[in-house]
Amino acid sequence: MAEAAPSPTGRIWRRPPLISSPGLRWALYIGTIVYLIAAFATMDINWQRVAQGWERGQRFMSGFAPPDFTTRGDAIIEGVLESLWMAFAATIVGIVLSIPIGVGGARNLVPKPVYAVCRAFMAVSRTLPEILVAILFVKLFGFGTFAGFMTLMFATIGYFGKLLAEDIEAANQLPLEAMRAAGASWLQRLNYAVQPLVMPRAIGIAIYRLDMNFRESAVIGIVGAGGIGATLNTAFDRYEFPSAAAILLVIIIIVLGSEYLSAFTRKLVR
Amino acid sequence: MPALHLENLIKRYERSGNEALKSISFSIGEGQIVALIGPSGAGKSTLIRCVNRLVEPTTGKVRWGDLDLVSLNSSDLRKTRRRIGMIFQEFALVDRLSVMENVLSGRLGYVGFWQSFMRNYPQKDIDAAFALLDRVGLSAFADRRADNLSGGQRQRVGIARALMQEPDLLLVDEPTASLDPKTSRQIMRLIAELCRERKLTAIVNIHDVPLAKMFADRVIGLRDGRVVFDGKPDELNNEALTSIYGEEDWEDAGQRALMKFVHAGEGGPQLDQERVLGLR
Numbered sequence: 001m002a003e004a005a006p007s008p009t010g011r012i013w014r015r016p017p018l019i020s021s022p023g024l025r026w027a028l029y030i031g032t033i034v035y036l037i038a039a040f041a042t043m044d045i046n047w048q049r050v051a052q053g054w055e056r057g058q059r060f061m062s063g064f065a066p067p068d069f070t071t072r073g074d075a076i077i078e079g080v081l082e083s084l085w086m087a088f089a090a091t092i093v094g095i096v097l098s099i100p101i102g103v104g105g106a107r108n109l110v111p112k113p114v115y116a117v118c119r120a121f122m123a124v125s126r127t128l129p130e131i132l133v134a135i136l137f138v139k140l141f142g143f144g145t146f147a148g149f150m151t152l153m154f155a156t157i158g159y160f161g162k163l164l165a166e167d168i169e170a171a172n173q174l175p176l177e178a179m180r181a182a183g184a185s186w187l188q189r190l191n192y193a194v195q196p197l198v199m200p201r202a203i204g205i206a207i208y209r210l211d212m213n214f215r216e217s218a219v220i221g222i223v224g225a226g227g228i229g230a231t232l233n234t235a236f237d238r239y240e241f242p243s244a245a246a247i248l249l250v251i252i253i254i255v256l257g258s259e260y261l262s263a264f265t266r267k268l269v270r
Numbered sequence: 271m272p273a274l275h276l277e278n279l280i281k282r283y284e285r286s287g288n289e290a291l292k293s294i295s296f297s298i299g300e301g302q303i304v305a306l307i308g309p310s311g312a313g314k315s316t317l318i319r320c321v322n323r324l325v326e327p328t329t330g331k332v333r334w335g336d337l338d339l340v341s342l343n344s345s346d347l348r349k350t351r352r353r354i355g356m357i358f359q360e361f362a363l364v365d366r367l368s369v370m371e372n373v374l375s376g377r378l379g380y381v382g383f384w385q386s387f388m389r390n391y392p393q394k395d396i397d398a399a400f401a402l403l404d405r406v407g408l409s410a411f412a413d414r415r416a417d418n419l420s421g422g423q424r425q426r427v428g429i430a431r432a433l434m435q436e437p438d439l440l441l442v443d444e445p446t447a448s449l450d451p452k453t454s455r456q457i458m459r460l461i462a463e464l465c466r467e468r469k470l471t472a473i474v475n476i477h478d479v480p481l482a483k484m485f486a487d488r489v490i491g492l493r494d495g496r497v498v499f500d501g502k503p504d505e506l507n508n509e510a511l512t513s514i515y516g517e518e519d520w521e522d523a524g525q526r527a528l529m530k531f532v533h534a535g536e537g538g539p540q541l542d543q544e545r546v547l548g549l550r
Contacts, residue, residue, distance in 0.1 A: 178362035178428075181322055182435055183351035183379025188386050192375050196366040 060241075067249055068242030072235065076247055079221075079231030080254070086148045086227050087213035094156025095206055101157060102164030103190065108173060118161070125158025134220035148225030152213045159212075163205050164198065171197040200269045207262035211255055218251050272335030274298045274321070274439065274471060279330035281316050281495075290316040292495040293330070298488075301469045303462060305476050305486035305503075309515050312492040314475040318441040321473070322354045323347060334439070352379035355432030355470075357461070359444035361424045363431075365417035369408060372416050372427050373399045376434025395434070402430040406460065422453035429461060433468070440465060440472040446481065454478065458485045479511065 019025040069076065104110050104118035133154055137147040175193035184192065221229015228247060235244040274297065281291040290313045298304050306314050319325035321332055323339065332339040334350075342350060355376070363372050377395050378386055385391065391399075403409040406426040411419065416427060425445060432440060442461060446454035458476075462485040465472045476482045482489055483503040491499030491506075491514035499510045508520040 172365075174358060174360055174362035175364045177324055178356065178358060178431070179375065179378060181324060181351060181354070181356040181441075182376055182431070183348045184375070184386075185348070185378070185383060187383045188378045191383075191387055192367070192371075192378065193364055196364050199366070 063241040064245035066242060067245035068240075069246040072231070072240065072243040072246075075231050075234070076228075076243075076250060079228035079247070080250060082145050083214060083217040083221070083227035083229070084254075086145050086152060086217050087210060090149050090152030090156055090213050091206065091210045094153040095160050095209070097153070098157040098159075098161035098164065102161035103168065103194075105161060105165035106168035108169055108176070109186075109190070109194070118165070122158045122161045122165070125154055126162060128154075130155050130216050130220055131223060134223050134225045138224040143224045143226070145226035148217055148220055148227055148229075151220055151225055152216060155216070156209055156213065160205060160209055164202060167198045167201055168194055200266070203269050204262065204266045207258070207265055211258040211262065214258065215251070215255055272438070273300050274473075275331070275333040276321075277331040277333065279317070279320055279332065280328045281313070281320055281325065282328045290495055291320065291327070294495075294497060296490060296497060296500060298471055298473065300471050301465075303465050303472045303474065303485065303487045305474050305482035305489045306492060307476060307479060307482050307489060307514060308492035310477070313495045314492055315443055317492065318356075318443055318473050318475055321439075321441055322351055322356065348379060352435055353438050355435045355437035355440045357425075357428050357432050357440065357442040357445050359447045361421075361428045361448070363416040363424055363427055365415070367416060368413050369403070369416055369419070369427050370399060370412040373402060373430045373434055376431040379435065399430070399434060402433055405464075406430050421449050422457060425449065425453075425457050426460070429457075429464065433464060437470065440470050442472060442474040442476075444475050444477065446476065446478060454481060455484075461485075479506070482506075 017025060019028065101118045101121060104114050105122055107115055110118075130151055134147065134151040137150045137154075141147045141150065171194065175197070176189055179189045179193045217225075217227040218229040218232060221227045221231070222233045224230070228251060232244060232247045235241075235247060276297070277295050279291055279294040280289070282289045294313075294317060306317065308314050316325055320327040321339065323342075327340055330340065337350060339347075339350060364375070367375075371389065374389070374391050374395060375386075377391060381391060381395075400409060400412070403412060406429060408419075408423060408426055408430070411423065416424065419427065425448075428445075440461075445461060446457055449457060458474075458481050461472070461474070464470070474482070474486065483506060486503055489499065489501060489503050489506050490497055491510065493514050498513045499506070501510070511520050512518065
């Protein structure tokens, strides 16, 4: 090999920009800033109104203090139990139903038509806000917890199914190939090369969904789907703000509890 | 145990239009260990996957006894795959299952879904699994989770799983590419020994030429989807290497490989020596 020429020093290096064309790059920067300014300009903030509102808001908030747990104590306990039941049943049934749909939404496991149908169902379920579905189901099944249960279950299918499908697609594909090479059937491949890989995350998601369903039950109760939401709504309707405050505190405590429970369980199943 | 004949096997990837295999033909006698060498992208991986149809060949035949593997329908293919074991570069174990479950999964083609779901395997399968774990030196690890094992141990589980199928043919895809040089030799030796014990036919993709020469009966060189060398390991001279890999100073290749090996032995991860020696 010939003697290499000495490498010159002092050469300039900078990280190449993400968008290489300078014109396009600056157009994007300036466009974003102009758009943000224009967007804020359309908001039309009336500072006088805000000042008045601040006072009203304070009066409203002070109406909540002190929280009153006793006057409507029985109704609160009943509402909480209803909501817990609703959330729990909807989570369990929803997850059981979402497993076939989620598996069907994983491109690496099923033929294209099945995939398209399952993905479409999940998209519909995730797009419709719970409150709209709840209004529909209250019309269908009448007031009460059954409408609430159906609403939360429907939402759970879309949510859990989608995350399950994404998880299956993102999991390591090699075990699946190995099981195929060994002559395993489709169900056996599912049981050996998919289930163990997605299980820990699925359990975490399930617990999170339980927590979501409980919180959501407080919202859909307002349109008549039973549970703690209905109790909350009644309290507001009667201007019983101290009772409403008590209900909100109970909801926060239960959600906080499920937060710790889910963190603990996820640690267990790693 | 039948011989394997590949006839004008072509694989064209539809999307890219790339022809990975350009009319491959060769025959492998029973009990032969064939090393398939060649540069990355030469089609080695595609070729062995065309045999058990993890990759569907575009045209051509793979004759095995009186079967043409390419024309099998899906249920016959599944039955035939039970007799073709496969060993993978990245081991392809199910990390969260135990070693025993991974080994037993080699029997999935033979047991019903419910049996496999309940992990209720026939006693003779369990006996066979323990015997294989003994053979590869891992019976103490049966109930360990597969992700708690070292690379070499994981590959031994992969080998045991493939042999659980009681295969007649073994497809081995870069078995040592994820392993250090010393473990690589031990794993290749183990595969070669097991093939000889059980009179298995084997196709081994391998990019480590000295290793291929050490353990194979025959070497096939692939370049750009074509067979460019087919002969005994000791016929693999510098000229042949150039025809497979292109121009390079081959003279001290063996020397360099040796240095790499010695070097890794000093500084590399230390294996459990006793168990390793107990293996041989």
